[in-house]
Amino acid sequence: MKTIAWIGLGFMGIPMSKHMLNAGYIVRGVDIDAAAREAAAKNGVEVCATVAEACKGVDAVFTMLPTGTEVKEVLTGPNGVFASIDPSTVVIDCSTIGIENARAVHASAKKANRIFAEAPVSGGTEGAIDGSLTFMIGCDDPHVARVKELLGPMGGYIAHAGGPEAGQAAKVVNNLIMGVCVAVNCEATALAERLGLNLKEFFEIAIRSTADNWTFRVWNPGVGVVATAPASKGYKAGFKTWLLAKDLSLAMEAGREVGATIATAEAAHAILKKHMDNGGADMDATSLVLSLKDAAEKAVPQKAIA
Numbered sequence: 001m002k003t004i005a006w007i008g009l010g011f012m013g014i015p016m017s018k019h020m021l022n023a024g025y026i027v028r029g030v031d032i033d034a035a036a037r038e039a040a041a042k043n044g045v046e047v048c049a050t051v052a053e054a055c056k057g058v059d060a061v062f063t064m065l066p067t068g069t070e071v072k073e074v075l076t077g078p079n080g081v082f083a084s085i086d087p088s089t090v091v092i093d094c095s096t097i098g099i100e101n102a103r104a105v106h107a108s109a110k111k112a113n114r115i116f117a118e119a120p121v122s123g124g125t126e127g128a129i130d131g132s133l134t135f136m137i138g139c140d141d142p143h144v145a146r147v148k149e150l151l152g153p154m155g156g157y158i159a160h161a162g163g164p165e166a167g168q169a170a171k172v173v174n175n176l177i178m179g180v181c182v183a184v185n186c187e188a189t190a191l192a193e194r195l196g197l198n199l200k201e202f203f204e205i206a207i208r209s210t211a212d213n214w215t216f217r218v219w220n221p222g223v224g225v226v227a228t229a230p231a232s233k234g235y236k237a238g239f240k241t242w243l244l245a246k247d248l249s250l251a252m253e254a255g256r257e258v259g260a261t262i263a264t265a266e267a268a269h270a271i272l273k274k275h276m277d278n279g280g281a282d283m284d285a286t287s288l289v290l291s292l293k294d295a296a297e298k299a300v301p302q303k304a305i306a
């Protein structure tokens, strides 16, 4: 049986590693959070105390960590993944880390003579649970077939976006669209509510109209509109506000590097940042609607409208 190591057992890592277990892999897991380790162990993951221990003799290593900072630390640190594996082991980072960090990790991998692919994902926790994620691979051609095979149990669509950095480039562009959609869906929901619209009826209208978008249908910000959406579960993440703000800042960074205008990302980032300052950082990103409703109520109290 093939053995893999999985570093980062959060909202995405837990269901993704479960698919690898179901596909017959032995999975060794590492996470700094005790609750994450416990949840993974319940699924059958062999929890290890250190990255070095988890990586000993494995066929592949996956990372699913919050940002480029943790990914660089875990992969390139003194007792990290690159220092603990054989040259034949494939390392796949599925986190969203942006183009610059991907560039740095590819350079470290090359220096250490290690096989590395970026394979960020789209599809949310829903796609992670269903095993229907879209993967965007960025790596050199000779490794593509092996990387695709390893991602198979978790993916609905597995794309080779291109060489090093192309996977993160595709993800950054995708999440520019997604992030702006989440922000505008929240603004629209707050406005619709202030205008006295029935949010469930408006949902039925919008998904049949030009406003339709994936995040509105799956992560609708209105309470009780979509039973499975974070809004109907107390805005518990899902996809944390600070992670979405991170993705928008990665798009802003990419835009600056190549001179592209991304003013909508800047506007969405600014309102998410305000919501984080209001205490919404670890809630689902659609909880942005709560800060927008509060701000509207302060500006013009509902009783003044009615």
Ligand code: NAD
Pocket (backbone or CB within 6 Å): 007, 008, 009, 010, 011, 012, 013, 030, 031, 032, 033, 036, 064, 065, 066, 067, 070, 073, 074, 094, 095, 096, 097, 121, 122, 123, 124, 125, 238, 239, 240, 243
């Ligand atoms: P999460 O915060 O739920 O999970 C991250 C896990 O990494 C946590 O359990 C944390 O304890 C662990 N961790 C942090 N530093 C560590 C370290 N040094 N060593 C070991 N473990 C460490 O986040 P998530 O929602 O699972 O997202 C993970 C990545 O996937 C992010 O880059 C995110 O942007 C991306 N992503 C998330 C979604 C989503 O819907 N949640 C969708 C697509 C992509």
